[in-house]
Amino acid sequence: MRRSRLADEDIDAKYVRENVKIVKMAMRYPLPDIVGMIETGDYKLNTEWRRRHQWNRVTQSRLIESLIVNVPVSPIILYQGELGKYEVIDGIQRMTAIYEFYKGQLILKGLEEWPELDGHTYFQLPLHIKKDFDRSYLPALIVLPESVKSQEYAKRFKQLVFKFVLHRHNSGDVEIKAQKYRHVIYNGPLNNLCLKQARNPYLCKTWNIPEPTPEEFASIKAVPEVLFHNDAYRNMDDIDLVLRFFAFRQRHKHPEESPENYLDNFLNYGNRLPKDVLNQLEELFNQTIKLVYDVFGDKSFCLWVFKDGTARPSKAVYDSMMYVFSQHLEDAETLLQHRHEFQTRMRTFYEKNFEHFETQSLTDMSIMTKRNKLIEEFVTSIIGSKYEK
Template identity: 30%
Template sequence: MNLPVPPVFLFEPEYSRYEVMDGQQRLSAIVAFYTNRFKLSGLEYWPELNGFQYDDLPPLIQRGLDRRRLSAVVLQSNALKEDYDDLRKIVFERLNTGGQKLNAQELRNCIYSSSFAKLLVELAGYDSFNDLLGMPRYDDNIIRGQISSDLAENPFFKRMIDCELVLRFFAFRKKANIKGSVKSVLDKCMVANLETDGDELDEQAADFRTRIDMAKELFGDDAFKIRESKKDQEKVSPPYYDAIIIACDRQFSNRAALIKKRVALKKALDAAIAKEDVYELIVGRANTADAIKQRLDLVEKIFIGVM
């Protein structure tokens, strides 16, 4: 139709190397259409082309598409290499104004692209983790790159909340790292792991999976659920997840003893959460660094107490 498409924005950290800062969906859609991975649908104009893949189009229309161009705005970096991440983050956040605004974890996934970022996605698809979040399993719902509607619409998956929960495990493991805002703690964890690879990544993956397995053995599929105040239902609580998974991590060497005492442990946790001040600390209090440290320490003390 010869209507203009808004320009894409590219970041050039070094000569002739580019990162897409804004326009990833446009570029991906064009590539996917040219490789016949989806069909046209919902066309208001030229509705007779609905249902066509690229190869199905008349040659004249194919040539018309082929001669079109996307304009690009290239942002060059004059910053020192160590300042790239900050500069990329500023640029990306300023450009991220159209469509559905990305949340913090979606931004991290774009800005801090690395083997560690890929590991977070991989671990988010761990079967036991999916079960504990009460969400469809990745393995059953991603077939040859196609995502089922059940998984695609799941709130944990749809906005990468499951990946952020995995990140929280790694970010909160060391008490010394818990300072400043939660956002900065999570961002710093991504930065600290930009170069992590090989055996270290394998070790991190094994640590997460074994702690998830421990939580499931101790509390079953409701390990991260807590009853909402004044409501007769339970739901997954990220702050409670933090406390349980970090307690499992800190007390992993006592796993066998804790499993033997799992009934007593569940009763002790339920009794503690029934107290208004404890419930407020775990669920109601703001996610400040001090509140996080307090709830992590409190739940760990309960673990230790039953032994």
């Protein structure tokens, strides 16, 4: 059914008023230039995104093969900020593969059309293939600063570009989940803190994530391959868990906001917090996660599913357990003295209160408040109330 003329005019007026259109420019970069683009630092590659979504050698090799046989390759998407500086919105892995091939770090494997080149580095390519490869280009679309009317609009604009590029035209990657989106749009000091604490050994132990190794912080290539097969790591759920701890301690002040909007807004706000406040938050997280682990062990955040007798990590349990224990840090010695009783009685507690933790709902403040109250009552039933001491 056709809308009224007035409605159409309103829509046109909005289009003219907001003029939300991306101004872009098409470019082609000679492949040898990719090395300099990365090494100069003028093209900002999100290191943690590369770390978490690193292509394997076969995928990298097949990109190189496509360039060798001149198959069209999707353009990378660059966002031009200050003059001569660019953020790579889409194309990090393509640029990385080309860079590593030119540096001799990528040994081709798993090629389909040219299996004869398996085992070759760039320096070992036959002469004519190497020359033709060097004459090839990587297409690019540069989103120009004319797209952004003001600094206030810049963040909203990046969200729009990211949404269209990675949500609507995403290929070869997993679904872009909320925390991945936040990580790109709201990068900053609090986001970096969440990244750091996502590799906290106690968080890893309780969420079945391979624990960190000293080498992985030195280089992307030193990250154990087993991490790439861990869903919580790849989907950045571990980063989300850290952010939730910080954010949900203040959730009662914003009960009307949806959880996703609230986490977005809190991260944006938290990135502007003073360094000493961020240090305090980091210490609070460290103390809380360690205390919970010391009391409950690697089943700290598991919800017992009595139908099949299993226990799985649950965000509903995590949110409330971390919140309540952060309020009892001064009772750490007493909590540890009763760890056996906590572990013995925990299963009975969930059996009695399973319905409150079964749902993962975070939109209903009454449910979250009820969970917190139940965990608090469970804790004080063992160690006594603060007010009784």
